[in-house]
Amino acid sequence: MIEQMVKWELRRLFKNRKFKIAFTLQLLVILLIIPLFGSYVKALEEGGFFNLSVGGKGYLPIGISSEKNSLTNIISENKRFDIVWVEEKEGLELLRSGRISAFLVIEKEFEDKIRSYRSSTVEVYMNNQNPKGVSAYSELNIILLGFRDGAIEARIRELSIAEPNIELVSQSPTNNNASPQNQTTQNTTQQQTIEDVTDIPDRPSNFQEQIERTRKSFEDEQGGYIVLLVLLMPLFLSGGMLIDLLISEKERRTGEMLLALPMKREEIFYSKFISILAIILFQLLFWVITLYYFGRVANPLIILPLTITAILLLSITGLIGVYSKNYKDSALIVTVTFILLFFLLFGTSTLYVAGLKDAAAISPLSLVIAIENGTYSLKEAAISILPSLSFSIILIYLSTVLYKKDEFYFGPRPSISDLVFEFAGKLRLKDIVFSPYLIALILGFIAIFISIIFEIFFGIIALYFTESIFAILFLWAIIEELSKSIGVFSAERYFPLKWHEGILAGMTSGLGFSLLENIIFTAFTLNLFPDYALRVFVMRTFLSGGIHIVSTGVIGIGISERKYMVPAFLAGIMIHFIYNITVLWGAL
Amino acid sequence: MIEFLDVSKLFGDHKALDCASIKIEDGTTIGIVGPNGAGKTTLIRLLCGILKPSHGQIIIDGKDLQKHSAEIKKIIGYLPEEPNLYERPTAGELLEYFGLLYGVPKDKINQRIDELLNLVGLSDRKDWKVSSFSKGMKQRLAISRALIHDPKIIVFDEPTMGLDPLTSRKIRDFIKTLKKNKTIILCTHYMYEAEQLCDKIAIIDKGKIKAYDTIENLKEIYIKEKTFKIGLKNMTSEILDRISLDKNLKVEERGENYLIIKALSYEDLNYILREETIYFEDLTPSLEEVFIELVGSKND
Numbered sequence: 089m090i091e092q093m094v095k096w097e098l099r100r101l102f103k104n105r106k107f108k109i110a111f112t113l114q115l116l117v118i119l120l121i122i123p124l125f126g127s128y129v130k131a132l133e134e135g136g137f138f139n140l141s142v143g144g145k146g147y148l149p150i151g152i153s154s155e156k157n158s159l160t161n162i163i164s165e166n167k168r169f170d171i172v173w174v175e176e177k178e179g180l181e182l183l184r185s186g187r188i189s190a191f192l193v194i195e196k197e198f199e200d201k202i203r204s205y206r207s208s209t210v211e212v213y214m215n216n217q218n219p220k221g222v223s224a225y226s227e228l229n230i231i232l233l234g235f236r237d238g239a240i241e242a243r244i245r246e247l248s249i250a251e252p253n254i255e256l257v258s259q260s261p262t263n264n265n266a267s268p269q270n271q272t273t274q275n276t277t278q279q280q281t282i283e284d285v286t287d288i289p290d291r292p293s294n295f296q297e298q299i300e301r302t303r304k305s306f307e308d309e310q311g312g313y314i315v316l317l318v319l320l321m322p323l324f325l326s327g328g329m330l331i332d333l334l335i336s337e338k339e340r341r342t343g344e345m346l347l348a349l350p351m352k353r354e355e356i357f358y359s360k361f362i363s364i365l366a367i368i369l370f371q372l373l374f375w376v377i378t379l380y381y382f383g384r385v386a387n388p389l390i391i392l393p394l395t396i397t398a399i400l401l402l403s404i405t406g407l408i409g410v411y412s413k414n415y416k417d418s419a420l421i422v423t424v425t426f427i428l429l430f431f432l433l434f435g436t437s438t439l440y441v442a443g444l445k446d447a448a449a450i451s452p453l454s455l456v457i458a459i460e461n462g463t464y465s466l467k468e469a470a471i472s473i474l475p476s477l478s479f480s481i482i483l484i485y486l487s488t489v490l491y492k493k494d495e496f497y498f499g500p501r502p503s504i505s506d507l508v509f510e511f512a513g514k515l516r517l518k519d520i521v522f523s524p525y526l527i528a529l530i531l532g533f534i535a536i537f538i539s540i541i542f543e544i545f546f547g548i549i550a551l552y553f554t555e556s557i558f559a560i561l562f563l564w565a566i567i568e569e570l571s572k573s574i575g576v577f578s579a580e581r582y583f584p585l586k587w588h589e590g591i592l593a594g595m596t597s598g599l600g601f602s603l604l605e606n607i608i609f610t611a612f613t614l615n616l617f618p619d620y621a622l623r624v625f626v627m628r629t630f631l632s633g634g635i636h637i638v639s640t641g642v643i644g645i646g647i648s649e650r651k652y653m654v655p656a657f658l659a660g661i662m663i664h665f666i667y668n669i670t671v672l673w674g675a676l
Numbered sequence: 677m678i679e680f681l682d683v684s685k686l687f688g689d690h691k692a693l694d695c696a697s698i699k700i701e702d703g704t705t706i707g708i709v710g711p712n713g714a715g716k717t718t719l720i721r722l723l724c725g726i727l728k729p730s731h732g733q734i735i736i737d738g739k740d741l742q743k744h745s746a747e748i749k750k751i752i753g754y755l756p757e758e759p760n761l762y763e764r765p766t767a768g769e770l771l772e773y774f775g776l777l778y779g780v781p782k783d784k785i786n787q788r789i790d791e792l793l794n795l796v797g798l799s800d801r802k803d804w805k806v807s808s809f810s811k812g813m814k815q816r817l818a819i820s821r822a823l824i825h826d827p828k829i830i831v832f833d834e835p836t837m838g839l840d841p842l843t844s845r846k847i848r849d850f851i852k853t854l855k856k857n858k859t860i861i862l863c864t865h866y867m868y869e870a871e872q873l874c875d876k877i878a879i880i881d882k883g884k885i886k887a888y889d890t891i892e893n894l895k896e897i898y899i900k901e902k903t904f905k906i907g908l909k910n911m912t913s914e915i916l917d918r919i920s921l922d923k924n925l926k927v928e929e930r931g932e933n934y935l936i937i938k939a940l941s942y943e944d945l946n947y948i949l950r951e952e953t954i955y956f957e958d959l960t961p962s963l964e965e966v967f968i969e970l971v972g973s974k975n976d
Contacts, residue, residue: 092776103764341760345821347726349777350749494727499687 089351093359094366097333101367110325114371148224149187151179154194158202159210162231163192169227183215189224190214320453323398324426326368327405331418333360334409343497354488361406361484368398390459393452393472400452400476401429403483410487413501428541452476509582517582524579528593531575532600532640536608539564539571539601561672565664569657572597572640576647585648594644598636606633635667677702678723678829678859683732685718685883692718694883695732700876702828705851705860707874709867709963711971715883716863717757720831723861724754736829750779753827757834759818763807767798767817770806771824778825792820796850812843819850830854833863848873867964877963881971891963898966901926901938904945907954908933915951 101107149170152160163169172179172188179191193211195201201208212228214221334357337343346356372394379385404425412418436451448454455472458464490496490507502510517523543564550560575597579585585593606628614621639660646656678700685693693715700706708716721727722734725745734741736748762770771789780788793799796816801809809817815835822830832851836844851873854860864870870877871891878888887894908915911933919925919937924944929936933954939945949956 089777092773096773100762100764341756341758342762344721344726344756345754345760345774348724348749348752348754349774350746350779351777352746494685495687498721498727499690499692502688 089349090355090359090362093351093356094363097360097363098366101329101363107329111371114325114375148189148220148227150224150228151182151188151191152194153179154192154198155196157194157199159194159198159231163228166227166231169224180213183213186215189220190228192228320397323368323372323394323401326364326371326398327401328422329367330360330364330402330405331409331412331422333364334406335412335415335418338497339414347497353492357406357410357488357491361402365398365402368402369395372398385460386462387459390456393455393459393469396452396473396476396480397456399480403480403487404429407483407487407490410490410496411501413496427545450475505578505581508578512582524583524585524589524593525596527579527582528575528597529600531578532572532597533604535568535571535574535597535601536604538574539568540608542567542571557672558669561668562661562665565661565668568601568636569639569643569661569664572601572636573643573647573657575600576640576644580647585644587645587649590644590646590648591641592644594640594642594647595637597644598638598640599633601640602628602633602636605636631667631671635664639663639667677735677737678861679733679735680719680723681733681735683722683729683734685715685722685727686730691883693722693729696880696883696885697732698878698885698888700859700861702859703857704875705855705862705873707870707877708861708863708880709865709870709877709967710880714880714971716880717833718883719878719880720754720833720861720863724752724831725749726754750825751828753822753825753830755818755822755830755832755835757837759811759814761806761814761818761821764805766803766805767793767809767820768802770817771820774821775824780825788824788826789820792823796820797846812839815839815843815847819847823854827858829859829861831861831863834865835862836864836866836869867962867967871963879967879970886970887966894963894966898969901940902942903928903936903938903959904942905934905936905955905957905959906945906948907956908935908948909952909954911935915948919948 148168149172150163151172151174152163153174153176154160160171164171172182174182176193179188179193182188183191191213193213195209198208198210210232212225212232214225337346343356347353349356372391376385376388376391376394380388405422408418408421408425412421436448436454449468449471452472455464455469458468458472493502495501512518512523512527517527520526546563546567547560550556550563554560572594576590576593579593579597580590583589606625609628610621610625613624642663643656643660646653646660678698680696680698683693683696684691696715696719708719710716718727722729723741725741725748728742737751739748741748765773768789771792772785775785775788776782789802790799793802796819798813798816798820801813806814806817819835822832835847835851839847848869851860851862855873860873862870862873874891876888876890877894879886879894887898889897916930919927919935922944924940926938927935928938935948936959937945937948
């Protein structure tokens with residue numbers, strides 16, 4: 089029966105004009121990406137104009153040793169640069185310590201020389217150990233080449249850039265123009281300078297290791313990362329197709345006839361799921377073979393983690409399709425889900441590329457990069473595949489449970505909280521005395537994940553627009569308190585709470601939140617700064633843990649006694665915010 | 677035999693069907709009538725296994741529908757209120773798909789499709805895309821789909837709703853041809869349709885089955901006064917006086933040589949009919965009156 093339905097769905101899809109157009113568009117994109125990809129790799133290898141860095145305002149701190157002149161004016165106009173005006177020796181120290189991405193030394197007579205049509209020299213120093221160096225170099229390169237080739241440049245005959253090849257490496261965007269005599273002189277000067285800056289004090293002990301790890305990762309992984317970005321396209325498209333397949337049956341009411349068929353309801357869901365999975369696999373196979381043929385994929389085994397990702401995506405979109413009654417319904421959920429997926433998939437892959445491989449390994453997409461670069465291990469494969477696969481199975485199971493419910497086709501659809509409470513009812517939570525606190529504790533655990541996502545999302549936006557750390561700390565206090573309050577609201581909805589029970593439920597939610605938050609923080613500290621891990625754990629347990637418990641306890645009063653809701657929330661958020669500021673001052 | 681045993685269906689807090697209990701004998705045609713939102717469609721969706729009862733049991737041929745869902749669904753053909761057809765495939769492809777899903781053998785499916793399309797007058801449209809069909813054609817194709825597996829029980833939900841009189845009549849005539857050896861459950865708004873086609877009627881309102889019986893019995897039970905038109909050759913004062921004194925009779929209208937009389941039963945008219953009558957007509961209201969009597973006043 090499933091086989092018949094899968095055949096039918098596949099035939100319908102392949103006959104569908106929109107699907108054919110989407111498939112062709114994807115094919116064109118991949119064909120376009122093959123040369124673009126080549127161009128990008130070439131630019132990385134040989135230097136050039138192709139730059140895919142995505143940094144925002146002030147993303148690239150650079151040092152300049154010079155008087156202000158026409159060249160520095162042009163550089164200042166580039167908002168990506170955060171310029172530090174320093175002397176040559178200090179600049180090289182900053183470059184060496186990784187605090188600036190590139191360092192320019194412009195000779196004092198630069199302006200005069202240009203005006204008098206004489207060649208001038210700009211030395212661009214790069215620290216190859218700094219991962220932002222490539223981006224800074226690329227940006228500067230464009231400016232320098234433009235300066236030379238433009239109206240002003242017309243007066244400059246020989247703008248040469250020094251290229252010392254010792255520990256601190258400066259690179260030349262115009263190798264051909266570099267004068268050998270000049271280079272020799274520069275090398276000597278550089279050698280001297282390096283000797284002066286070998287030991288820079290006040291640096292974290294493993295700071296260099298971090299930079300080294302990140303640099304290497306970027307250098308090694310960017311090929312795999314690009315392949316990954318390309319191959320994610322059909323996955324996202326197919327997720328949308330499954331939602332469409334499920335919701336269109338509801339909107340056009342053709343699903344009613346399917347429900348009348350002599351087959352189990354879950355079989356209908358599985359048929360649709362398998363149809364789309366088959367299409368994804370076909371597309372992935374097609375793409376991977378094409379990319380492999382053109383030498384853009386090193387190992388076709390990447391199909392395995394990509395399939396796992398596809399199953400994960402389909403299980404999420406499948407659940408959305410089952411839950412939503414119509415397209416309008418699904419649009420909001422899809423938007424939210426794709427934002428979450430963006431953080432989950434791209435975020436973890438970026439962590440992987442940045443060198444935090446242990447944290448990132450949980451995403452199957454990290455395995456794609458590892459396989460591409462031939463660095464994968466069986467352990468890494470298991471860590472990447474098993475959580476996603478387990479999560480997918482849970483979601484598929486949930487989808488079939490919901491698909492069996494009449495309310496998702498006919499009648500008023502229950503809300504998520506209705507479903508949770510229905511489930512809680514089955515567990516007979518009402519009979520257990522400490523149930524409100526259990527609910528608050530569990531949702532406190534979950535609140536940390538909600539918080540992290542929103543804190544990153546709104547944190548980036550707030551930082552970009554306000555550039556104020558206080559704004560971010562305030563925002564984070566709001567986000568965390570609202571996330572933690574979900575547990576108290578849920579407990580209060582299931583069991584009417586008195587004010588003292590509200591406090592207790594709030595404290596429990598805060599406890600759950602801080603417990604998991606501390607574990608996550610400690611794990612990160614162990615990975616980044618192992619020397620500080622114990623200190624962070626102890627400090628956070630007693631300080632941060634206490635604050636979370638107190639602030640949400642206060643909010644618990646407002647949730648149980650609604651007339652105090654606003655003041656309780658304000659008080660809870662302010663306690664949290666004051667703590668955040670105190671910690672920041674302490675850290676500074 | 678189909679048995680609804682105390683069946684209820686809840687959507688959230690709303691009771692769409694409330695403790696419904698009916699028995700449907702094999703080979704009968706049953707009409708389900710009721711106002712909008714009464715629970716008719718819920719009842720037939722439950723019968724087709726599309727919905728699951730919140731309480732109670734549905735037994736078909738001695739088997740619990742919930743426990744033997746796939747097996748029982750094979751003997752049920754369902755025509756929903758809207759044809760609900762996929763638009764892209766051709767009529768033939770659509771019937772083939774549903775035929776195979778209902779377990780029609782592959783070697784017989786084409787013959788069956790041709791038979792059905794011929795029966796509903798669409799034999800020349802087998803290779804036409806469904807999207808090119810008119811509403812009436814879609815409805816006829818949907819009927820073919822409901823019959824593709826030659827079901828023992830056929831459920832029609834408003835089969836003539838929104839169709840022109842000619843197509844409606846064609847569909848009614850077609851249903852009459854099916855009556856010979858099938859159990860038919862017909863959900864309709866049109867009382868004359870129910871009267872024309874059905875052996876028994878279930879009147880449903882606000883999720884409750886208000887009445888379930890043959891049309892004659894329903895009229896007998898729910899229409900307390902019958903109306904007759906009697907033409908008398910000689911309208912004597914003697915007979916008129918007797919009628920006016922009779923508590924069981926009520927003169928509604930008096931013409932030159934006829935009377936329209938309301939009576940509790942036919943027998944009450946005996947002494948009038950012994951007179952020399954020109955004609956006699958039973959003006960007793962139709963099923964519609966029964967329906968209004970049962971649900972009308974509360975829904976006004």
